[in-house]
Amino acid sequence: MRRAVRWCLALCVAVLCSHAALAADVTPADLKPFVQALGSGGYAGTEKALGRLAEAGDPAAVPVIEALQAGDLHVRKADGAVVIARKAGGGYALSDPLTRADLGEAPAAAVEKIRINNSLRRAISATLGALTLMSPDAATRRSAADAVFKSRDAAALETLAAAIAKETDAGVRRAMEQARAAILLTAGGAPDADVQAAVATLADRGDRDALALLTMVAGSDASDAARTAARAAAATVEQTLAMWAAAQNLWYGLSLGSVLLLAAIGLAVTFGVMGVINMAHGEMVMIGAYATFLVQEAFRAYAPGLFDWSILVALPVAFLVAGGVGIAIERSVIRWLYGRPLETLLATWGLSLALQQAVRSLFGPTNREVGAPSWMSGAFELGGLTITYGRLWIVVFAFAVFAALLVALKKTWFGLSIRAVTQNRAMANAMGIRTARVDALTFGLGSGIAGLAGVALSQIDNVSPNLGQSYIIDSFMVVVFGGVGNLWGTLVGALALGSVNKFLEPYAGAVLGKILVLIFIILFIQRRPRGLFALKGRAVEA
Amino acid sequence: MLTRFLLMGLDRRAGVMLAVLALLAVAVPAMTLWVPEGSPWHLSIHTVSLLGKYLCFALLALSLDLVWGYCGILSLGHAAFFTLGGYAMGMYLMRQIGPRGVYGHPVLPDFMVFLNWTELPWYWLGFDQFWIAALMVVLVPGLLAFAFGWFAFRSRVTGVYLSIITQALTFALMLAFFRNDMGFGGNNGLTDFKEILGADIQAPATRIALFVATVLALALGYLIASAVVASKLGKVLIALRDAESRVRFLGYSTESYKLFAWVLSACMAGVAGALYVPQVGIINPSEFAPAASIEAVIWVAVGGRGTLAGAVIGAVLVNFGKSYFTAALPELWLFALGGLFVLVTLFLPKGLLGLAGQVAARLPRRERLAAAPDATAERKGA
Numbered sequence: 001m002r003r004a005v006r007w008c009l010a011l012c013v014a015v016l017c018s019h020a021a022l023a024a025d026v027t028p029a030d031l032k033p034f035v036q037a038l039g040s041g042g043y044a045g046t047e048k049a050l051g052r053l054a055e056a057g058d059p060a061a062v063p064v065i066e067a068l069q070a071g072d073l074h075v076r077k078a079d080g081a082v083v084i085a086r087k088a089g090g091g092y093a094l095s096d097p098l099t100r101a102d103l104g105e106a107p108a109a110a111v112e113k114i115r116i117n118n119s120l121r122r123a124i125s126a127t128l129g130a131l132t133l134m135s136p137d138a139a140t141r142r143s144a145a146d147a148v149f150k151s152r153d154a155a156a157l158e159t160l161a162a163a164i165a166k167e168t169d170a171g172v173r174r175a176m177e178q179a180r181a182a183i184l185l186t187a188g189g190a191p192d193a194d195v196q197a198a199v200a201t202l203a204d205r206g207d208r209d210a211l212a213l214l215t216m217v218a219g220s221d222a223s224d225a226a227r228t229a230a231r232a233a234a235a236t237v238e239q240t241l242a243m244w245a246a247a248q249n250l251w252y253g254l255s256l257g258s259v260l261l262l263a264a265i266g267l268a269v270t271f272g273v274m275g276v277i278n279m280a281h282g283e284m285v286m287i288g289a290y291a292t293f294l295v296q297e298a299f300r301a302y303a304p305g306l307f308d309w310s311i312l313v314a315l316p317v318a319f320l321v322a323g324g325v326g327i328a329i330e331r332s333v334i335r336w337l338y339g340r341p342l343e344t345l346l347a348t349w350g351l352s353l354a355l356q357q358a359v360r361s362l363f364g365p366t367n368r369e370v371g372a373p374s375w376m377s378g379a380f381e382l383g384g385l386t387i388t389y390g391r392l393w394i395v396v397f398a399f400a401v402f403a404a405l406l407v408a409l410k411k412t413w414f415g416l417s418i419r420a421v422t423q424n425r426a427m428a429n430a431m432g433i434r435t436a437r438v439d440a441l442t443f444g445l446g447s448g449i450a451g452l453a454g455v456a457l458s459q460i461d462n463v464s465p466n467l468g469q470s471y472i473i474d475s476f477m478v479v480v481f482g483g484v485g486n487l488w489g490t491l492v493g494a495l496a497l498g499s500v501n502k503f504l505e506p507y508a509g510a511v512l513g514k515i516l517v518l519i520f521i522i523l524f525i526q527r528r529p530r531g532l533f534a535l536k537g538r539a540v541e542a
Numbered sequence: 543m544l545t546r547f548l549l550m551g552l553d554r555r556a557g558v559m560l561a562v563l564a565l566l567a568v569a570v571p572a573m574t575l576w577v578p579e580g581s582p583w584h585l586s587i588h589t590v591s592l593l594g595k596y597l598c599f600a601l602l603a604l605s606l607d608l609v610w611g612y613c614g615i616l617s618l619g620h621a622a623f624f625t626l627g628g629y630a631m632g633m634y635l636m637r638q639i640g641p642r643g644v645y646g647h648p649v650l651p652d653f654m655v656f657l658n659w660t661e662l663p664w665y666w667l668g669f670d671q672f673w674i675a676a677l678m679v680v681l682v683p684g685l686l687a688f689a690f691g692w693f694a695f696r697s698r699v700t701g702v703y704l705s706i707i708t709q710a711l712t713f714a715l716m717l718a719f720f721r722n723d724m725g726f727g728g729n730n731g732l733t734d735f736k737e738i739l740g741a742d743i744q745a746p747a748t749r750i751a752l753f754v755a756t757v758l759a760l761a762l763g764y765l766i767a768s769a770v771v772a773s774k775l776g777k778v779l780i781a782l783r784d785a786e787s788r789v790r791f792l793g794y795s796t797e798s799y800k801l802f803a804w805v806l807s808a809c810m811a812g813v814a815g816a817l818y819v820p821q822v823g824i825i826n827p828s829e830f831a832p833a834a835s836i837e838a839v840i841w842v843a844v845g846g847r848g849t850l851a852g853a854v855i856g857a858v859l860v861n862f863g864k865s866y867f868t869a870a871l872p873e874l875w876l877f878a879l880g881g882l883f884v885l886v887t888l889f890l891p892k893g894l895l896g897l898a899g900q901v902a903a904r905l906p907r908r909e910r911l912a913a914a915p916d917a918t919a920e921r922k923g924a
């Protein structure tokens with residue numbers, strides 16, 4: 001009991017202290033006359049008062065000006081006090097603009113709105129920009145600097161200079177200097193040295209906005225030296241931009257390529273290693289995606305707090321479910337069709353239709369919602385690149401799966417048996433390898449990897465019964481292009497096709513780009529009928 | 543000489559097939575026009591068009607069997623040739639609409655007016671003439687097949703690789719035809735046809751005429767295909783299906799033989815598409831979908847590959863099943879089709895026509911001897 005009382009006391013003290021601290025920050029007394037002036041003298045009076053608030057340079061005025069901008073600032077008719085009035089029920093709820101203290105309610109007739117016109121609106125945003133430049137929060141200052149850079153309002157120049165002098169954060173200071181340079185160049189009439197310094201600052205910024213400003217200076221009536229500098233800077237910036245654009249395309253290509261790699265790598269095992277054309281491969285991917293959906297539903301129902309980790313649980317589940325379905329398919333259908341690749345194609349196509357319909361009957365024909373964990377959402381900037389975490393993780397995952405598969409095939413007993421059965425089934429059998437079991441497990445492995453691909457694809461694509469269909473043709477293209485029976489070929493094929501697709505897209509559009517890639521593959525197969533990394537020797541005719 | 547060539551393909555099975563087709567060509571119009579509506583023997587115009595559709599698919603299956611059953615080229619893109627033929631016919635029908643379109647433009651089809659085009663693209667010129675359109679029905683698929691086959695067979699792309707790039711071909715065409723600026727109506731395709739050769743396309747007489755034309759085309763296709771198969775050329779085709787390198791080492795130019803069968807097959811598929819479009823009244827890019835081509839493969843597999851008659855029977859049976867199931871139990875259709883694929887490949891490697899032989903082989907010896915003449919006849923036909 002005593003402990004509880006002590007707790008309560010401590011809590012009260014803490015609350016009081018924090019309240020006092022807040023109150024100490026605000027200096028309502030100094031700003032009060034200016035705020036009061038906002039309400040008198042019509043538009044001109046308001047604008048004048050606004051100017052004084054800006055000069056005072058106190059960030060405490062920001063909420064007041066924001067209220068003015070939103071049209072919430074009113075004059076109380078009874079005493080002429082400026083108050084914030086927000087609609088509440090039939091009348092208005094009043095509060096003090098500076099202290100936020102509640103001033104009770106008033107009927108609509110008791111207050112009069114402080115009206116603003118376009119010229120005032122401009123002044124308000126300039127003042128807000130200038131005031132937030134002084135904010136104690138670095139992120140706020142930074143966004144204010146960016147806002148000034150965009151608006152290029154000459155009125156902010158002095159505030160900006162003051163802010164730069166006070167600024168301690170290097171990054172924010174750079175943003176402010178860039179804003180100042182932008183204003184100097186736009187306004188014109190600045191001394192030559194200043195213009196050249198501004199050109200240098202903008203060249204340092206090096207983005208599309210800077211390029212626009214620099215080209216403007218290069219064509220303006222500035223001094224020859226300044227123009228030459230601007231032209232040179234513009235050329236450099238252009239080059240940098242082109243480089244970043246290429247890098248961005250490369251990243252998109254890598255990201256698309258890794259998606260293709262994920263979808264195709266399981267196929268490379270069943271088609272490349274076993275010689276089985278699995279048209280139901282896309283449905284294995286689909287099963288993996290639906291397994292992710294089910295795991296997430298279970299997490300939502302039983303452990304919503306751990307939702308972020310559901311995808312890690314979904315990985316083994318999807319692998320086992322898709323792998324299990326794969327083994328069942330191999331035992332019931334494929335094993336009767338070895339050595340007849342075209343027949344396996346037909347039978348697995350039939351299975352793919354049945355699996356699609358089964359999923360449609362179980363889960364309905366519509367898309368299912370699969371959420372992204374928090375560590376997979378959002379994006380970050382890397383120089384001129386924008387990289388989303390979701391794509392980044394998929395790229396990492398694709399390469400991890402590839403590496404794991406490579407190790408499994410080269411370094412484990414299971415991989416050794418797979419390769420032995422692939423190379424000479426009869427001999428492997430004679431040496432005591434149970435070929436039937438190896439076949440089933442290999443097919444299960446390929447299907448399981450497809451299931452893993454499904455987990456990844458559920459993050460970037462709709463989870464619907466048609467999910468697999470949209471990847472199956474691309475996957476075949478990758479495997480055929482890369483050369484059957486070669487995992488490295490699949491890797492190179494996926495990345496090459498992904499990048500070619502993304503580099504063509506800006507010029508040809510997405511659909512035409514895809515058509516061109518298909519035609520390219522058709523022609524490529526003519527040159528190298530067995531793909532990029534063809535098997536040589538006796539295995540070829542088998 | 544041509545007649546002699548065509549008569550060469552006439553064995554017992556071809557005789558039966560042609561007799562059945564002749565019966566259809568006579569009985570179906572008679573049952574539609576002269577049997578009174580209340581009678582159970584009466585056929586509605588709707589049924590006639592449906593039968594006509596099945597027979598178009600049968601012609602497509604026949605063309606596929608020629609290359610798959612006899613040359614061993616499994617095409618997963620035969621619907622591409624079918625659809626191109628269909629588009630050629632559709633363009634003719636589009637031009638026949640004239641100023642009766644929604645926008646009333648005398649020359650441009652509605653979708654071009656909608657896209658603010660001011661004149662007809664060059665590849666639409668001449669399609670107001672039936673003979674040009676009819677030529678294109680054969681020529682366009684034929685040329686595409688020639689170009690594709692020329693490269694593919696020369697580079698000795700075979701087996702699975704060939705199948706997959708035929709799939710790439712039809713997929714690329716589908717993507718292209720879905721684009722609005724291709725000038726083929728984008729994803730809506732070509733539709734709203736009014737008349738063909740001056741006759742109202744909705745009129746019962748026209749529908750029946752189209753059906754009879756389809757039966758005749760199928761009969762002619764069957765004759766040509768069986769004549770090719772029975773000729774020396776056909777023997778070479780079968781030989782290279784079974785052992786391509788051996789045929790090559792014997793001095794035959796295998797790619798020319800394959801190319802011939804491939805182009806002939808594409809032209810037949812184009813004709814099938816051209817007859818299909820006026821009977822269903824629409825052609826759109828979804829006909830290019832790889833799934834459509836693969837479905838055609840299953841018709842052949844169900845009937846029995848390498849039998850010609852089997853392809854026709856398979857196409858009609860599977861499509862009849864599809865019409866029945868999709869109306870009665872829509873969810874079950876994909877299960878039924880999928881199951882059919884699996885069961886046929888596992889248990890009927892020779893299809894329904896091969897089933898007769900399989901059953902005969904299991905009969906006790908005396909009965910087998912009695913059935914022997916039948917079996918030899920079958921082998922001759924194959």
